[in-house]
Amino acid sequence: MSVAESAVAAPAFALAGVEKWFETPEGRVHALSPTDLVVRAGEMIVLLGPSGCGKTTLLRMVAGLAAPSRGQVRVMDRDLWRNGRRQPEAVAGLGVVFQDANLFPWLTVERNVALPLELRGVSKDQRDERVRRLIELVGIAGFEKRWPRELSGGMRQRAAIARAMSYEPEILLMDEPFGALDAMTRDAMNLELQRIWLETGKTILVVTHSIAEAVFLGDRVVLMSPRPGRIDTIVDVPFARPRTLDLQGTAEFQHIVTNLRYRLGATT
Amino acid sequence: MTDKAAGPAWRRRPMSRSLPWITTPILVLAFVAVWHFYVAETHISAFILPHPGAVWRAWIDLLGNGRAWGDLVVTLYETLFGFVLALFLGVILGVVLGRVRWLETTLNPFVVALQVAPKVAFVPLFVVWFGFGMTSKVIVATVLAFFPILTNTILGVKSVELGHRDVMNSLTASRMAIFRRLELPSSLPYILTGMEVGIVLAIIGAIVGEYLGGNSGLGYLLIAKMNAYETDGLFAVMIQMTLLGFILYFGVGMLRRLLIPWHQSATRTGV
Secondary structure (H helix, E strand, O other): OOHHHHHHOOEEEEEEEEEEEEEEOOEEEEEEEEEEEEEEOOOEEEEEOOOOOOHHHHHHHHHOOOOOOEEEEEEOOEEOEEOOEEOHHHHOOEEEEOOOOOOOOOOOHHHHHHHHHHHOOOOHHHHHHHHHHHHHHOOOOOOOOOOHHHOOHHHHHHHHHHHHHOOOOOEEEEEOOOOOOOHHHHHHHHHHHHHHHHHHOOEEEEEEOOHHHHHHHOOEEEEEEOOOOEEEEEEEOOOOOOOOHHHHHOHHHHHHHHHHHHHHHHHO | OHHHHHHHHHHHHHHHHHHHHHHHHHHHHHHHHHHHHHHHHHOOOOOOOOOHHHHHHHHHHHHOOHHHHHHHHHHHHHHHHHHHHHHHHHHHHHHHHHHOHHHHHHHHHHHHHHHHOOHHHHHHHHHHHHOOOHHHHHHHHHHHHHHHHHHHHHHHHHOOOHHHHHHHHHOOOOHHHHHHHHHHHHHHHHHHHHHHHHHHHHHHHHHHHHHHOOOOOHHHHHHHHHHOOOHHHHHHHHHHHHHHHHHHHHHHHHHHHHHOOOOHHHHOOOO
16 A cells, blocks of 8 residues: 555544543542544554553553543544443454463463454354464464463464454554563564564554664654653654664664654653 | 473472372371281270271271162262252352452352351251251252352452453453353362362261261261271271262362363372
8 A cells, every 4th residue: 555545545543532531549540631643554553652651541442441531532434432332343343462462371372363263253164274374474383282371472472463363353452562572582573563564464553662662663653751641742764664673773763762762751 | 491491390290299109108007007006005995996907807898888888879979969069059159259249248248157157067957957868968068068169269250360351352252252261261270179178078068967867878877886886897987988088089180180281280290
């Protein structure tokens, strides 16, 4: 899809005046002040910010896991919430990957990946075929019959990505997906994620608190700041795809990272 | 990776695994020897403490006695019936209380009160209500086995990981699907722990029930031996009861291995 086409295409999802308050014993907390954001179909967008900036809250509201206190989230041109109730048709286009893989320990890796399809009543033949392709796509072939506890953290997270993609959602929401991994695995996973994104053309929203990761992955980086959580600036990252790890050593890359770090320091 | 982590534990295991196979017979033999010498040296009355040989002969007698096997079957039946009933009620009520917070808060004082009450004290009442037949014993077994299963099920349902709930929520799973595919399997290790405690208590319930009334079962046989001043027979019945307990407890252990092979407790050596 060219830039011109994606500009006129309907956004993958959009937030209009979305706001979130949490009730706590200590009083009301303003987790996210009124926020607008439009994400194009096929875009890789990164939410970057320190803890408490509302980035996870924002993701959970897009995922339909938390209701906005005010404002509306639209997913694929549908209202996600109506009268405080989540609209299943809107959620169906979303796949979520959490910070922890959250695989069910009582299911083998392939049954974990197949779970969403089972819930949707997809026939066993179709399931097997799709699960096999996904497991290959995320690079964990050969581990289908293992229990999750027998896998390394990186492999578990790959399985979680396969599970989220199993029912072919248009949009992938990833909440610090590689936050629990060591730096080397993390680099490898970021390359993998880019490859999967290029192969599938999904819209992907990634939440992270690593500046380098954000700049490496994102078409745009949405910088957020805390107290109350809000969008500070949105930075375009113009580098061509596929990006390599060497990119991180270039002056242009470092320039963007330094600017973001400066903004982060100014806002916290 | 996993192989490395499992390495040292795997190498140590054969030693710790085979050790009981050597030590247990030695300790049992030592125990019987001490018993033998104590009886031989002190000339204690056979009514107080019979010689191990006499107990052995009484036990062999019991094994050759059709009536005694009938008593074992009666106790087994009461225990299993009561246990299955307790399992059924305990899991259903446990799931409900584990999910519905206000109901749990409301019923909690009663659950605690009933749990603390010495339930064996209800036995005479059950005999009055349900007669001297098997029913009263089944109910005693149920009441005793019920609480550990209930409390463990509640704990299990409450311990379902929030992240796992998020997964099911993001997949817009129905309540029924959440129960069947998340809450139930996630609680199974807890339920099985409750079952392990419950099966032992069910045997106690059945036997105590038999003490008080009726004319069959191992508990009845035990009291009969006492009244007949057959202490060696008394010991023999106790051995039968213990063996029954072992078999049932191992049965639940087998269930654990069968139902939750994914859980660490299933791979660890039991008992």
